[in-house]
Amino acid sequence: MNKLGWAVVATVASAVLFFFGTGLDPVPELAWVAPLPILLLAPRVPGAAAMACAFAAYLAGSAGSWSYFWHSLAVPRPAAIAILGGSALLFALSAGLFRVLVRRGHGLPAALAAPALWTAVLYGVSLLNPTGIMDTLMTTQADRPAVLRLAAVTGGWGVEYLVLFVPAAVAAALAPRVRGLARVAGLVVTAAALTGLVVWTTPPPSGPSVRVALIAMDKGPWAADVGTFEGRTTVQAYVDEIERLPGGVRAVVLPEAAFAVDQTSRPRLVDTVTEVARARNLDVVTGVIDTTPDGRFNAALAIPPSGPPVEYRKWHNGDSPNLGSGTQLAHFAGIGLMVCMDVNFADPAGEYGKAGTGLVLVPASDEDVDGWAHSRTALIRGVENGFSVAWSAARGTPMLADAQGHVLAEAHTGGSPFTVVVADVPIGPGKTPYARFGDWFAWLCGLVALTGLVVAARRPSLSPVTTNTGQL
Numbered sequence: 001m002n003k004l005g006w007a008v009v010a011t012v013a014s015a016v017l018f019f020f021g022t023g024l025d026p027v028p029e030l031a032w033v034a035p036l037p038i039l040l041l042a043p044r045v046p047g048a049a050a051m052a053c054a055f056a057a058y059l060a061g062s063a064g065s066w067s068y069f070w071h072s073l074a075v076p077r078p079a080a081i082a083i084l085g086g087s088a089l090l091f092a093l094s095a096g097l098f099r100v101l102v103r104r105g106h107g108l109p110a111a112l113a114a115p116a117l118w119t120a121v122l123y124g125v126s127l128l129n130p131t132g133i134m135d136t137l138m139t140t141q142a143d144r145p146a147v148l149r150l151a152a153v154t155g156g157w158g159v160e161y162l163v164l165f166v167p168a169a170v171a172a173a174l175a176p177r178v179r180g181l182a183r184v185a186g187l188v189v190t191a192a193a194l195t196g197l198v199v200w201t202t203p204p205p206s207g208p209s210v211r212v213a214l215i216a217m218d219k220g221p222w223a224a225d226v227g228t229f230e231g232r233t234t235v236q237a238y239v240d241e242i243e244r245l246p247g248g249v250r251a252v253v254l255p256e257a258a259f260a261v262d263q264t265s266r267p268r269l270v271d272t273v274t275e276v277a278r279a280r281n282l283d284v285v286t287g288v289i290d291t292t293p294d295g296r297f298n299a300a301l302a303i304p305p306s307g308p309p310v311e312y313r314k315w316h317n318g319d320s321p322n323l324g325s326g327t328q329l330a331h332f333a334g335i336g337l338m339v340c341m342d343v344n345f346a347d348p349a350g351e352y353g354k355a356g357t358g359l360v361l362v363p364a365s366d367e368d369v370d371g372w373a374h375s376r377t378a379l380i381r382g383v384e385n386g387f388s389v390a391w392s393a394a395r396g397t398p399m400l401a402d403a404q405g406h407v408l409a410e411a412h413t414g415g416s417p418f419t420v421v422v423a424d425v426p427i428g429p430g431k432t433p434y435a436r437f438g439d440w441f442a443w444l445c446g447l448v449a450l451t452g453l454v455v456a457a458r459r460p461s462l463s464p465v466t467t468n469t470g471q472l
Helices: 003-021 028-033 036-044 047-061 063-071 077-103 107-128 156-173 181-199 229-243 266-280 340-344 349-354 371-385 433-437 440-457
Strands: 209-217 251-253 259-261 283-292 295-303 310-313 335-337 359-365 388-394 399-401 407-410 418-426
Touching: 003 028, 003 036, 003 047, 028 156, 036 047, 036 077, 036 156, 047 063, 047 077, 063 077, 077 107, 077 156, 077 440, 107 156, 107 181, 107 440, 156 181, 156 371, 156 440, 209 229, 209 359, 209 399, 229 259, 229 266, 251 359, 251 388, 259 266, 266 283, 266 295, 283 359, 295 335, 295 359, 340 359, 340 371, 349 371, 349 433, 359 371, 371 388, 371 399, 371 433, 388 418, 399 418, 407 418
Parallel strands: 209 251, 209 388, 251 283, 259 283, 335 359, 359 388
Antiparallel strands: 209 418, 283 295, 295 310, 388 399, 399 407
């Protein structure tokens, strides 16, 4: 088969593997293999061809997410195009860097620098994108706690890097111009990293458990105004569902923006919910759109059996100009609060980790097809920072997970008037190494990527060529 044939085969193979190994419903193991055909091809064809094949493979492999991004309410279409095209371009650039380094015989630097470039750029995007970041390579491993626990030290960026490093190391070992120790160095590092993950299986101690319930109304209204008949009916429907919960539940979490309140209607919601909270001896957390003299906020309102409510105001509202953003953490009985899109960012989750918070309750609302991916983004934040997560999503995947990344219970909304999820959730340890030191690994990736780019930019030294007439 000629080079064109191999290029077509590699592109199709990677595209198919990316399609099933990434996206909104991935097969985790395939994500580790998806880059390999392109990386094997890269040093064997011209540079432009290698990068074009990489771009086409990644873009085609993301086809399962095209419809979601195009119709998403949270991601504007220009941003959707930038995400899809930009990710494919970044993979092409990473493959191009890999190609240059292996063709010069630098096996281990190629295996290290290509995933470092990918990870460092995604980290930069996460800081600049108003909707944060989710559904990347780290998300594909969210149902593999043994892998995901690396995030407690490196953040999710360590998982992101590792998933691309392994195929890069294999491809570098098989590259035609890599010789001797350079051929096996990457494989040795890979074996050491994977062995370390296998050996590191003992989870850190957790605290006592709290029985938590998640309740989401199927097709419930967004921000039902408590001052209207529809709003009062919705409140009563949730109260009735809370009364049906099994015994022992100590906290109930309702979805994001379940209700809309202002200074007049807020006491009505608090009084009604307090009655059922007192009768069942539990805390109720609900999402509210709260209009106050200070502005309009998307918030999580915690209503205990006794004492005043505690309100947390969402930090990250994307491109919603009519909503104010909060800047403070909120705790009640040692439990933290967040709201939906907040989990797409390092903070406030990192601030909860530094505070030693062991459980965070998150009212959320998704778009059905992205329910699994967004719930796993929340799970990753919990592993990074040492807290268990209660993710109560409308039109999504309500989920309870411990601080080590084990999903304790989950369900997808729809099919019944209410989706109810209940489990005993252990309090996490908090204060992980990542919570203490932040995104040190992402910055390290930036340094490794920069070093790789500098090496790639240098002119290769001219080796002596032996001919029939002697040396040149």
